[in-house]
Amino acid sequence: MKTDATRTLLVTQADLRSIVEAVGLDALMDQLIHALSDALRGFDGSVTEVRKREGFMLDHPRQPGVLEWMPVMHRGHTVTVKMVGYSPLNPQEHTLPTIIATNSLYDVRTGHLLAIMDGVFATALRTGAASAVATRCLAAPGSTVLGLVGTGAQAVTQLHAISRLFPLKQVLAYDTHPEALQSFAGRVGFLGLDVRPVSLAQLEAQSDIICTATSVAVGAGPVISGHELKPHVHINAVGSDLPGKTELPRAFLERSLVVPDYLEQARVEGECQQLSPNKIGPDLVTLMKNPERYEAWRQRSTVFDSTGYALEDQVVTELLLEHAEQLGLGTPVALETIGGDALDPYSLLRGPTSSPAQAQPLELRRAARA
């Protein structure tokens, strides 16, 4: 992106809407799947430093949440930090998404905040793309039936992303919240797929691919029984994001190839919590670098343990910023007090307006950059 050493580019809801209008949701998802595949295949730990996310446990009244930071550095270039909140009661109690996030991009040469953008959309998009990428490597060829356990916000992009890579004939939906289940077909109507609410038993028995994306409480899992699954089923377990929160039965995990997105994190927060280290399969990068090594597993049961990987946030942030840049979107804001005397923290704030930097209109305004 073009950078301004003293301004921060805000990419807001309105800008994302313009990007979606210009690019199209399908094209955007395709581009993200492509970019993420490239980033995983080409991952080099000496170039990209990914940190395990850390955060605060939030004492919500009935079900705990978290507020976490997910930092990743592209050495010599940028640091991307997603701040992400997981608040399972948000939809019912605050009419807000369970997952709220913002993604920030910093210039490593100076520490300057280059851009800040919404991460709600970006997170849903990249979580879907990550499942699609894993599913392409691990699901049985000819998979046409997708089951969704949990039909909230993340299910929308799980379905969207996987539908871009598999010719889905049927989508089976299950949720313990009747409202979420009822509204799901409408929310994914834009895909023109056959979406049916079914019992959990039916979903397990008939799905080639399953995505679990639930807000199951800590200790209350698993969310599927694992009894009647197809032998070749591939499951994207998306919900795990807290110590103690898991969605899949341990016995099923133990007989399956379990691919964590980021091992160190999945052992703490993912399905991998349930497994001894020798039962855990390759991580997503290893899988993507050597897909042929794991091809036989397409006929057997496999799991993508998706806890959320900061590399995915880096890729989606860069993609959306590139579009914003190309379309002349985003608002440059003089957020940080920089641009005056570098040795004087008061220089821009004190005394009469006289220096050129101070004489500029400092009100927020949309830049005319077309």
Place this chain on the structure above:
Amino acid sequence: MKTDATRTLLVTQADLRSIVEAVGLDALMDQLIHALSDALRGFDGSVTEVRKREGFMLDHPRQPGVLEWMPVMHRGHTVTVKMVGYSPLNPQEHTLPTIIATNSLYDVRTGHLLAIMDGVFATALRTGAASAVATRCLAAPGSTVLGLVGTGAQAVTQLHAISRLFPLKQVLAYDTHPEALQSFAGRVGFLGLDVRPVSLAQLEAQSDIICTATSVAVGAGPVISGHELKPHVHINAVGSDLPGKTELPRAFLERSLVVPDYLEQARVEGECQQLSPNKIGPDLVTLMKNPERYEAWRQRSTVFDSTGYALEDQVVTELLLEHAEQLGLGTPVALETIGGDALDPYSLLRGPTSSPAQAQPLELRRAARA
């Protein structure tokens, strides 16, 4: 602060300028010193959870830097996260401050980003206030001569803050960068004090209080000799912020009462790196809760090991936001994609503008809130 569940309040350089105009720099510093003293005295670890800062080392060409996150939670209320970059070559190479930061405030009930504000000014302000608070407890009564080793951006607020609590008669300044030294008297001219560039030996021999706020390279310290110091000298060592970066001679530290702002962090990044645990004094909270216990040290040498404490960022962020709120400043922005269907990450971005949330003008604009 008044909160909007779907907007984020931006507090920019321009807003801070308006706050400074309305409140005055002296009053702002006095308020901060007062609020910080209260927060330290009243600190309760079961209410406030402070995290040690973590970050990335930045491979700058000749001198490493860091980009770090400093999170603190006021349980049940808010999380404050400062993202802060330390880039020692910024002033010379990019005409940017060494320390660049933004402070963000999150609602722990929902994970929503309530506000984001400049942290360059806030950091300088709170680092000055922290030194003032420590100096009030540890310096000899009647201290009138302040020595500044390192006359960059942080020296401005060190001097400003301490001048609010001590009737300074003379300010002695020393810097290895001639330009920084030359411009210093001008930058602090608003204080009306007698500021003199002196040799390091002179500064050490004559100062009652010293602040070291340098960008000395890792392993290149100490920045003072420690030979001819006054027996009652109090030193605020502000520059330590990296493993291996220290400013004071070990022998001096060993004979002085060393008060770290945050022990766990100071052991890794502060002067306390040089000390065995039994040589480290009380932390700033302990000192502030029991000042009488350490009163005898006013006649002996003392050190405030200031690595930067997330609690200070919480206090300054809250103070500045309170002023922004009272003055009707700041710009509410629809940054996060929230406010539509909580279960649909695409709801605000796809299809024709029809819902009330979408019908709102989403362009950034200054809110008329007076």
